[in-house]
Amino acid sequence: MPDGRFAPSPSGPLHVGNLRTALIAWLFARRAGARFVMRVEDLDRGRSRPEHESGQLSDLRAIGLDWDGEVMRQSQRTARYRAALERLIADGRVYPCWCTRAEVRAAPSAPHGPLPEGAYPGTCRALTAARRAQLEQSSRPAALRLDARAEVIAFQDGLHGRVTAAVDDIVLWRADGTPAYNLAVVVDDDGQGIGEVVRGDDLLETTPRQILVGRLLGLPAPRHVHVPLVLGPDATRLAKRHGAVTLADRAARGETAADLLGWMAGSLGLAEADEPVTAATLVSRFEPDRLPRGPVVFPMERGVRDAPG
Numbered sequence: 001m002p003d004g005r006f007a008p009s010p011s012g013p014l015h016v017g018n019l020r021t022a023l024i025a026w027l028f029a030r031r032a033g034a035r036f037v038m039r040v041e042d043l044d045r046g047r048s049r050p051e052h053e054s055g056q057l058s059d060l061r062a063i064g065l066d067w068d069g070e071v072m073r074q075s076q077r078t079a080r081y082r083a084a085l086e087r088l089i090a091d092g093r094v095y096p097c098w099c100t101r102a103e104v105r106a107a108p109s110a111p112h113g114p115l116p117e118g119a120y121p122g123t124c125r126a127l128t129a130a131r132r133a134q135l136e137q138s139s140r141p142a143a144l145r146l147d148a149r150a151e152v153i154a155f156q157d158g159l160h161g162r163v164t165a166a167v168d169d170i171v172l173w174r175a176d177g178t179p180a181y182n183l184a185v186v187v188d189d190d191g192q193g194i195g196e197v198v199r200g201d202d203l204l205e206t207t208p209r210q211i212l213v214g215r216l217l218g219l220p221a222p223r224h225v226h227v228p229l230v231l232g233p234d235a236t237r238l239a240k241r242h243g244a245v246t247l248a249d250r251a252a253r254g255e256t257a258a259d260l261l262g263w264m265a266g267s268l269g270l271a272e273a274d275e276p277v278t279a280a281t282l283v284s285r286f287e288p289d290r291l292p293r294g295p296v297v298f299p300m301e302r303g304v305r306d307a308p309g
Contacts, residue, residue, distance in 0.1 A: 001032050001033055001195070002032060002223060003193050003196070004029035004036050004198055005192060005194050006021075006039070006060070007038075007040070007185070008041065009040075010040055011047035011052060012047075013056065013246040013247075014060070015245035016238060016245055016260060017245075019264070020267070020268075021199060022065060023063065023268075024198055024227050025199065026279070027279075027283060028196060028198045028225065029196070031288070034196075035193075036068060037067055037192050038057070038072070039072040040053050040056075040072065041074050042074055043178055044178075057071070059247045063247075063260065063264075063279060064261060072188065072192060074184055077188065081173075081183055081187055082179075084183060084186075085173055085179070087217060088146065088217070089144075093146060093147045094144050094146060095169075096135075097142060097144070098138075098141075098142050099120075103123075107123055114150050115150055116165070116166075120145070125147060143171045144172050144173040146167075146212075148167040148168055148169050148209075150166045150168070151166065152167075153165060153167055153211050153212050155207065155221065157207075159225055159291065160201070160204060164208075172213075182206060183213060185210060186217065187217075190214070195222050195223060196222055197222045197223070197224050199225075199226060201227060201229060202229060225288075227291065228292060230296055230297075231297045233297060242298075242300060244300065261278070262274070267296045269290060270285045
């Protein structure tokens with residue numbers, strides 16, 4: 001059975017789009033009779049807050065989601081990420097990078113080949129020995145990048161079908177000493193025994209990178225399902241800038257968590273308009289093959305009670 005997970009970053013409250021993705025991931029796991037686990041991705045020390053974590057978990061419970069075992073926190077797993085990094089270093093797949101974000105943005109695009117426009121062009125991979133020695137002796141901290149060698153990764157996504165992409169030289173360890181997302185998520189999915197990753201389709205482009213990192217570490221790749229997002233009225237990804245998008249925001253308008261769950265269920269074709277439902281009742285109705293393929297616009301002004309499913 002493919003165990004699933006939800007892994008929010010505790011940098012603020014979850015919005016309706018986040019909660020809908022969590023619901024879908026939970027339904028995938030529970031429909032299959034699999035475990036569903038929770039992971040808090042709190043590597044961003046500057047933005048992660050305990051109060052955001054507790055609020056996120058409370059909101060997930062409010063819409064009826066549960067999970068198995070203790071919550072995993074990335075901030076407690078640095079030694080595991082370091083061990084994975086050391087293995088990649090030993091295999092000759094890591095190099096230091098002194099480029100700042102501004103320098104990366106200003107650098108010419110990657111040379112012609114399989115990499116997409118905007119990919120890191122390998123500036124520090126191509127440094128002369130003299131220049132590298134000079135930088136190593138400076139006080140400028142270095143990040144550590146994967147020497148991806150533009151390897152092409154293909155995988156079958158549960159909604160998008162076959163996806164093929166070349167992998168660029170992603171950061172594995174940040175210059176501030178923090179493990180990077182694309183390394184940590186691979187180590188954690190293996191550590192939690194995740195067999196199926198269900199998440200928003202805005203993360204689809206990160207998947208070939210993570211599959212390559214896992215392959216280099218000798219780890220099995222989970223199955224991936226990238227689901228459509230919830231959009232704001234301007235047809236962009238739902239965000240705080242759109243206004244009342246969290247459970248607390250909607251509660252101030254007189255809407256309950258049950259109201260929002262009903263809207264989510266309707267948007268997934270799992271309930272009629274205004275039909276009272278619980279997360280548990282949706283499990284038997286959920287059919288992965290019938291999951292909507294397109295995004296849905298959240299009814300900001302009308303209120304979820306009045307919005308058609």
